[in-house]
Each structure stands twice: as structure tokens, then as C-alpha cells.
Amino acid sequence: MPPRHATATTAAEEKPQRFVFVLLENFTLLSFASAIESLRIANRMADRRIYDWIVVGEGGETVPCSAGAQFKLDGDLGELGRDDTVMLCGGIDVQAATTKKVLSWLRREARKGLRVGGLCTAAYTMARAGLLDDKKATIHWENQDSFAEEFQDVTLTKSVFVVDGNRMTTAGGTSSIDLMLKLIADGHGEDLANLVADQLIYSSIRTDQDTQRLSVPTRIGVRHPKLSQVIQMMEQAIEEPISPSVLAKNVGMSTRQLERLFRRYLSRSPKRYYMELRLQKARNLLMQTDMSVINVALACGFASPSHFSKCYRAHYDTTPYRERGSHATRLSI
Structure with missing residues (x-):
């Protein structure tokens, strides 16, 4: 044949x-x-x-x-x-x-x-x-x-x-x-x-069923099933954040156990880690869309623009408005 x-x-x-x-x-x-x-x-x-x-x-x-x-x-x-x-x-x-x-x-x-x-x-x-x-x-x-x-x-x-x-x-x-x-x-x-x-020395051909990002355990360098579950829930609920107590309950843990888990493996609290995820999404939206700062704040789970601006500045050392302005300036050069 x-x-x-x-x-x-x-x-x-x-x-x-x-x-x-x-x-x-x-x-x-x-x-x-x-x-x-x-x-x-x-x-x-x-x-x-x-x-x-x-x-x-x-x-x-x-x-x-x-x-x-x-x-x-x-x-x-x-x-x-x-x-x-x-x-x-x-x-x-x-x-x-x-x-x-x-x-x-x-x-x-x-x-x-x-x-x-x-x-x-x-x-x-x-x-x-x-x-x-x-x-x-x-x-x-x-x-x-x-x-x-x-x-x-x-x-x-x-x-x-x-x-x-x-x-x-x-x-x-x-x-x-x-x-x-x-x-x-x-x-x-x-x-x-x-x-x-x-x-091409391409030994693993992927199909349209394969996802583009590494699994959560690989990305964070930690293979703990309950920690991975919580992070996945966080990533899927950026606009309407879930409280640590509910996250803990969903994986059969107490809030205190969840807190210890994050401190041990990620050196930060669940609340802090969640905040960083939300701010990272906010930065992407500010730099890649023309959404208003208020709408970006809402899309990332911040009910108050002033609270959003305060958190953003604490993490990125600049305000959302300045971030948007500096990115627009770079594009025009």
C-alpha cells in the first residue's frame, strides 16, 4: 500500500x-x-x-x-x-x-x-x-x-x-x-x-483540544491538589471574587487551613494572591483596550474606583490613569 x-x-x-x-x-x-x-x-x-x-x-x-x-x-x-x-x-x-x-x-x-x-x-x-x-x-x-x-x-x-x-x-x-x-x-x-x-524535532503534536497554558501545578511549581483547585476557582471568578471562607469550604478545608496552605507554598495569604490575579487582569485591560478605568475596575471585582486606584498604586507604584497614559505615549513614539 x-x-x-x-x-x-x-x-x-x-x-x-x-x-x-x-x-x-x-x-x-x-x-x-x-x-x-x-x-x-x-x-x-x-x-x-x-x-x-x-x-x-x-x-x-x-x-x-x-x-x-x-x-x-x-x-x-x-x-x-x-x-x-x-x-x-x-x-x-x-x-x-x-x-x-x-x-x-x-x-x-x-x-x-x-x-x-x-x-x-x-x-x-x-x-x-x-x-x-x-x-x-x-x-x-x-x-x-x-x-x-x-x-x-x-x-x-x-x-x-x-x-x-x-x-x-x-x-x-x-x-x-x-x-x-x-x-x-x-x-x-x-x-x-x-x-x-x-x-522540526517536534515530538508532541498538539490538537485543538490542547490548552495553551501550563497546568496550575506546573505554573506555580507546587503539586498540591487542593491548592490548585482554589487557584483555578480564583482565576475563573475575577469579576465577582469569592471569599476565602467559601473557597476553603469548596475544597473541604477550614479558612485557617487554607491560609496556612497559601503561606507555606506561596508565601502570601489567599487574599493577597487573589488581589494580585485581579490587578494583573486589570493591567492587561488598561494596556490592551480602551475600556474606561471605572469599567476595568468593575471587570476585576472592584466596586469602588478609589479602592481600585489605591490597590493598583500599592502593587505597581503608579495609578491606573498614569499606566494608561504612559502606554498610550509609548505607542505614539
């Missing part, structure tokens, strides 16, 4: 599938490189060109990645073919990189029915263009809070990648590899996808 990828590719031998990589300003190099290298290696393993690609962007000349390196583009945002696959490559400050020109071009091309994907934070650009309405999607975990607040018509998941119809999104980093391996397997068979994974 011939290899699976050999039989699957016979129908596609005449014309390579073309990917159009759109580099947004300050895109993440790892996400882009992971995707394009997967295609290059697929061509090599198939011993013919099953994929083509071009790299474009606004202005058509050069664009910087988040590491500062400049990339020469093949061209501007132009007319695409109906069989092209668009891959938007996002990174830091994706809101600033999502310009009116990018959005109008993306909406126009998407009307042709072609596939559109967003790597790393580019799900934001897709959502702004209306391409993810009533779709499932994912985005880098650091941007999840702000995305969920801004795009309530999108079903946000914590998966490493999501394919919903002709829309694709990834969580960033090496998750581009997982998405590309799925596309390679769908188009040319799992044998070829496995060969590509081997070449």
Missing part, C-alpha cells in the same frame, strides 16, 4: 497551495517562522512544491518584528486569488498595527470566501474586521481578558489553535506549527505531517 501522503497529494499535484503571510508591525517572529518553516519542510519532504508563499504588508516595503529586525516584503496589500490562504501575523501592540487600511483590505479579500488565519495576536485583527463573529477562536493567553471584553460575539477558547470553517486562529509561539501540521495532514496526509514534525 502506498504512503497516505502519496495518495492524498495526487489531486493537488498540478498547482501548489499559496499562502499569503501578512506581517503586521511588531509581529512575533517565532509564530511566523514556525508557520513558514513548516511549509518549506513539507515541500522538501514531498520532494516537490506543494506550497508556495509570499510575504506582504502595509506599504509593501519593510516591517519590523517585535525583536526589532526589519523584514523586506514581497509587496503591498493587493488583490488575491480565491484559492489563496491568508495568514495574518500579529505580535505586541496589535491594536496599533490593526490600521484602517489593513481592515478594509482584509474585509474586501475575505468576501471572496478564501481562508483567513491569525497567528499569535492577529485574532484581534480578524475580530475587528468582523471575520470571527459567531465563530470559535483563540488568542495568546496574555490577550484573552481584553479580547473577551471587546469581542463578545466571538466564542473564545484557551486552545493552542482553532479551526472554525474557513477561519483559523492560534495562540502564538510554537502553536503555529500545530496548525500547519493539521493543514498539511488535511491536504496531503498524516504521514507527510509526521515527517515535517520529525524534521
